[in-house]
Each structure stands twice: as C-alpha cells, then as structure tokens.
Amino acid sequence: MNKYFGGRKVTYADLEKQMLAMKSKPSEDRKKMAIMFFLASILVGGRKSGEGASPVDSFFLRVVDDLDACVTFPWGRYAFEHNLKDVSSFLEKCDGVAPTSWVFTSFPIPLKLLAFEAIPSLRNHF
Numbered sequence: 001m002n003k004y005f006g007g008r009k010v011t012y013a014d015l016e017k018q019m020l021a022m023k024s025k026p027s028e029d030r031k032k033m034a035i036m037f038f039l040a041s042i043l044v045g046g047r048k049s050g051e052g053a054s055p056v057d058s059f060f061l062r063v064v065d066d067l068d069a070c071v072t073f074p075w076g077r078y079a080f081e082h083n084l085k086d087v088s089s090f091l092e093k094c095d096g097v098a099p100t101s102w103v104f105t106s107f108p109i110p111l112k113l114l115a116f117e118a119i120p121s122l123r124n125h126f
Contacts, residue, residue, distance in 0.1 A: 001061045004033070009055040012040050032064040039064075043079045043113075076113030 001010065004018050015037045022030040040056045063069055091098060116123045 001036075001064070003029070010061065011053040011055055013053060015040055015056060032067070035067070035070055036060050036064045039075075043075060044082050074117050076115070076117040080114045 005014060015033065019030070019033045019037050022033055036056065039060045044057065063073065116126070
C-alpha cells in the first residue's frame with residue numbers, strides 16, 4: 001500500500017479513487033485494492049470524505065498483503081466488535097440517552113457475517 005499511498009493516512013475516498021484509476025489494469029494489486037475497498041466500505045463503513053473522514057483501519061492495509069489470511073480471518077466477529085465500539089461511542093456522546101430515531105446502517109452486515117461464522121450448518125449450507 002505504500003506503493004500507492006506513500007505511507008500517509010488512507011481514507012475511503014482515497015481507496016475509491018485509486019481503485020477506479022486501476023480499472024483497466026487486472027493485477028494482484030488491483031485485487032488487493034478491491035478487497036481493501038470492500039473492507040473499508042462494506043465491513044466497517046468509513047465512507048466519509050473530506051477533512052472529517054476517518055482513516056482506513058491500518059489492519060486492513062496490512063492484511064491485504066496475505067490474501068489467504070483475508071479468506072480465513074473472522075471478519076464477522078471483527079466487524080461486530082467494531083460496530084459495538086461505535087454504538088458505545090455514540091451513546092457516550094449522547095450521555096447514555098439515544099434519540100428516539102437513530103439509523104445505524106452498518107450494523108446488519110456484520111451481524112449477518114457473524115452468524116455465518118458462528119453457526120457451522122448455516123455456513124456449510126450457504
């Protein structure tokens with residue numbers, strides 16, 4: 001990833017721009033970029049851009065170098081725990097009282113992934 005981002009903090013917008021620039025170049029690097037884009041956009045949902053954008057998890061930048069590890073890593077559990085931290089952080093900002101209407105869009109996907117990892121018959125059937 002240093003090759004493409006020079007060791008700086010990488011955001012979702014950076015990944016999207018780089019992946020689109022690699023569109024016509026089928027390669028191992030493009031595959032890794034697509035995996036990292038998926039992890040950053042679908043798994044933990046860091047979609048903000050601009051000054052308020054949070055950086056892509058540095059773990060993603062390291063793990064894509066080993067595609068076998070990407071296949072066997074327990075992503076459902078990782079994403080579920082990440083989302084629980086987000087909920088806790090949100091509740092702290094609200095002094096423990098959440099608004100009556102609150103949308104938490106990134107939560108369903110990790111919950112589904114966790115089920116496939118935790119229930120062998122579900123994973124094996126689908």
